[in-house]
Amino acid sequence: MRLRRSLQNTMLVMLVSVTALVISFFLYIRWFMEVRAGLMDLAGNLNLDLDRVMAPETFSVILTLSVLVGLILVGLSVIYLYYRRAMSLYRMQRRFIRSFTHELKTPVASIRLYLDTFLRHELPRSEELKYLAFMKKDAERLSEQIERILNLARIEGGMTPLSLECTDLGEKILSIYHANPQLSGLSLHIHPTDKKIVYPLDPGLFSMVLGNLMENAMKYNDSGAPSMEIHMEKRKNRLFLSFRDNGHGLDKKNEKKIFRRFFRVNPKGAVPGTGLGLHLVHHVIRMHKGRIWAESEGPGKGSTFIVSLPLRTGECCDVK
Structure with missing residues (x-):
C-alpha cells in the first residue's frame, strides 16, 4: 500500500x-x-x-x-x-x-x-x-x-560484519558439496587439483555463495546429467573463480538482471524460487570487495559465473 x-x-x-x-x-x-x-x-x-x-x-x-x-x-x-x-x-x-x-x-x-x-x-x-x-x-x-x-x-x-579466516578454497567447495545431499546428482570438477589455494574469507557467508551457485546448477538444468566446472586462477593482483554449468543458460539481456532483488528469468516456470539467491550472492561478494558477473552463449548452452577477488598483501593469500 x-x-x-x-x-x-x-x-x-x-x-x-x-x-x-x-x-x-x-x-x-x-x-x-x-x-x-x-x-x-x-x-x-x-x-x-x-x-x-x-x-x-x-x-x-x-x-x-x-x-x-x-x-x-x-x-x-x-x-x-x-x-x-x-x-x-x-x-x-x-x-x-x-x-x-x-x-x-x-x-x-x-x-x-x-x-x-x-x-x-x-x-x-x-x-x-x-x-x-x-x-x-x-x-x-x-x-x-x-x-x-x-x-x-x-x-x-x-x-x-565480515569475520575473515584463512580458507582453503578447494576444501571449502568440497565441504559444501558433501554437506548438502541435494547436490549429490551434480557432477563437480575443481581445477587445479594439484594446488592449494588459501584466501581470507568469511566461511559462513561464502558458504551461501557456493551453495547458491551449485544449487542453481542443479535446479535450472534439463540435461539429465548436471555438471559444474570450477576453475581457480590468479591474474595479476586478483583471484578469479569461475563456475561453469551445463544448465539452461541465459539471454544476453538477462546477464546483469539476474543479480537484482526478486528478479527471475522465468517467473512462471516450473522451477520454484524467490529471486533472492543470486542477489544474496552479489551482496556477499561485494562485502569481500569483489565482483561477480555472469556469461552465457545463450539459452540451453549453460552459464558461467565469474567471481573476482582482490589479492591483499599481508594477508593469508597463498595463491601461486
Missing part, C-alpha cells in the same frame, strides 16, 4: 511538472511578445536603431527561456526514471510475494497432510519412516527459505 501511494505521488508530481512546463511556455512567449512590442514602439518613437535595441533583449530572453526549460526537462527525466524503477521494483516485489507465499505454503500443507494421515490411520513402520522423511525434507525446505530471507535482511541492513 505504501509503495502504491508513493507511485501515485510520483505520477502526481509528473503531471504537475508537465502542466507547469506548458504554462511556462505560454507565459514566456506572451511575456516576450509583449516586451518586444513595447520596445519596438519605444524605439520607433525615439527614432532608435531597432537592431541595436532588440539584439541584447532578444538574446537574454532566449537564454533565460532555454535554461528554465532545460531544468524542467531534466527534472521530468529524473522523475520518469525513478518512476520506471519504482514500477519495476513493485512488479518484482509482487511476483516475489506470490512466489514466496507458495514456497511457504507448499511444505506447510504437505506436513499437515502427513500429520493428518498419522492421526487417522495406523501405518506400518516402513510407511511411517517414508512419510517422516518427506516431512523432514519439507521442513528443511521451509527452514531454508526463511533463513534466506533473514540472511538477506541482516546483510542488507549491515548487521552481519
Whole structure:
C-alpha cells in the first residue's frame, strides 16, 4: 500500500511538472511578445536603431527561456526514471510475494497432510519412516527459505560484519558439496587439483555463495546429467573463480538482471524460487570487495559465473 501511494505521488508530481512546463511556455512567449512590442514602439518613437535595441533583449530572453526549460526537462527525466524503477521494483516485489507465499505454503500443507494421515490411520513402520522423511525434507525446505530471507535482511541492513579466516578454497567447495545431499546428482570438477589455494574469507557467508551457485546448477538444468566446472586462477593482483554449468543458460539481456532483488528469468516456470539467491550472492561478494558477473552463449548452452577477488598483501593469500 505504501509503495502504491508513493507511485501515485510520483505520477502526481509528473503531471504537475508537465502542466507547469506548458504554462511556462505560454507565459514566456506572451511575456516576450509583449516586451518586444513595447520596445519596438519605444524605439520607433525615439527614432532608435531597432537592431541595436532588440539584439541584447532578444538574446537574454532566449537564454533565460532555454535554461528554465532545460531544468524542467531534466527534472521530468529524473522523475520518469525513478518512476520506471519504482514500477519495476513493485512488479518484482509482487511476483516475489506470490512466489514466496507458495514456497511457504507448499511444505506447510504437505506436513499437515502427513500429520493428518498419522492421526487417522495406523501405518506400518516402513510407511511411517517414508512419510517422516518427506516431512523432514519439507521442513528443511521451509527452514531454508526463511533463513534466506533473514540472511538477506541482516546483510542488507549491515548487521552481519565480515569475520575473515584463512580458507582453503578447494576444501571449502568440497565441504559444501558433501554437506548438502541435494547436490549429490551434480557432477563437480575443481581445477587445479594439484594446488592449494588459501584466501581470507568469511566461511559462513561464502558458504551461501557456493551453495547458491551449485544449487542453481542443479535446479535450472534439463540435461539429465548436471555438471559444474570450477576453475581457480590468479591474474595479476586478483583471484578469479569461475563456475561453469551445463544448465539452461541465459539471454544476453538477462546477464546483469539476474543479480537484482526478486528478479527471475522465468517467473512462471516450473522451477520454484524467490529471486533472492543470486542477489544474496552479489551482496556477499561485494562485502569481500569483489565482483561477480555472469556469461552465457545463450539459452540451453549453460552459464558461467565469474567471481573476482582482490589479492591483499599481508594477508593469508597463498595463491601461486
